[in-house]
Amino acid sequence: MNDELTAFNHDFVFGLVSEKEIGRQRRVPVREVTADTLARMFDKKSKTSSVSNRQIRYHGDASFDRRSGKEFSWGLEIKEVVTLIWEHSSGSVLYIRGESYSDELLRYWLFHTFFPLVLEMEGRYRILHTASVEIDGRAVLFSAPSHGGKSTLLDYFLRQGYPLLSDDTLAIEHREDGFYATGSYPYYRPFRKVESLGLYHPNFVQEPRRISAFFSLQRGKADDKVQISKTRGIRTFLT
Numbered sequence: 001m002n003d004e005l006t007a008f009n010h011d012f013v014f015g016l017v018s019e020k021e022i023g024r025q026r027r028v029p030v031r032e033v034t035a036d037t038l039a040r041m042f043d044k045k046s047k048t049s050s051v052s053n054r055q056i057r058y059h060g061d062a063s064f065d066r067r068s069g070k071e072f073s074w075g076l077e078i079k080e081v082v083t084l085i086w087e088h089s090s091g092s093v094l095y096i097r098g099e100s101y102s103d104e105l106l107r108y109w110l111f112h113t114f115f116p117l118v119l120e121m122e123g124r125y126r127i128l129h130t131a132s133v134e135i136d137g138r139a140v141l142f143s144a145p146s147h148g149g150k151s152t153l154l155d156y157f158l159r160q161g162y163p164l165l166s167d168d169t170l171a172i173e174h175r176e177d178g179f180y181a182t183g184s185y186p187y188y189r190p191f192r193k194v195e196s197l198g199l200y201h202p203n204f205v206q207e208p209r210r211i212s213a214f215f216s217l218q219r220g221k222a223d224d225k226v227q228i229s230k231t232r233g234i235r236t237f238l239t
Contacts, residue, residue: 006206007111007185008119008171012093029092030110037094038083042075051113052194055079074121076114081105084114088122108195111185116169125171125182130214132165132181133157134205138212139165139181143239147192149217155190163203164188173208180208214239 005012014030042059049056059075075085082101085094093115095106116127130143131150135157144150151167158164165181167188173180183205189198216231216239231239 005107005185008115008125009182009206009208010115012110027091028115029090031092031094033085033094033096035096037085038075038077038096041073041085041087045077048079054081054195059083059085076109076117078109082109084110086114086118104197105195108197111197112169116171116184119171125173128170128172129168130170131167132170132183134163134165134209135212137209139170139205139209140212141170141181141214142217143214144217144219148219151189151191153217154188158188158201158203161203163205164201165205165209167198172211177210179211181211182208 003014005014010026010028012028012030038059042061044060044062046058046060056076056078059077061073071088073086073088075083077083079098080100081098082105083096083098085096087094093110095110119125120127128141128143130141131154132139132141133154134140142150142153154164154167164186165183167184169184171182171184173182185197186201186204187197187199188201189196191198215228220226
């Protein structure tokens, strides 16, 4: 595997990368390493937990000084699939294959789960669980719990020709003139399938867009009348 993909306003390079490419702004090398790398880099690991029907755990270095802020390396092990490591010093993603490894699973866990955590922990963006499209040059967000209708509504807008920002995870940045959304990756899932990035969508917004509206979806019956109401007061904060 040796190709590139833009996600979260970063250019991911899979495979061999020259020394001059490492450390470049927005450039994220993704390269395979041997299994002993995990033990050499980290001496602590968390308990296992269940995510997307997989058992996962985190790896870290006990010598990390939490007062030093966001500059540290860490790893996420998805048992039997792949272990992903954020190497902060080089700005690279390292990976170790598991017994059930595939290139598709690598991309799913990297873009759907791992790199959003990197962005949040490094303080580059705040991450929201939301779908988003561009309307009139600005970002419109749709939030709901899982199975709450985000992907269905997103699919409708994409079929009308609106550009895609995010199917599930969106990066948010606060600037002087407002909040901006950065698109995740050019795939969307109009279906429920675990460990799949979904369908490729060529009309993908790569540059940040100012947020114009945030809709919180509420489940209703098929024959209910669609209503849109503005939230106010404490309800806005809770939403």
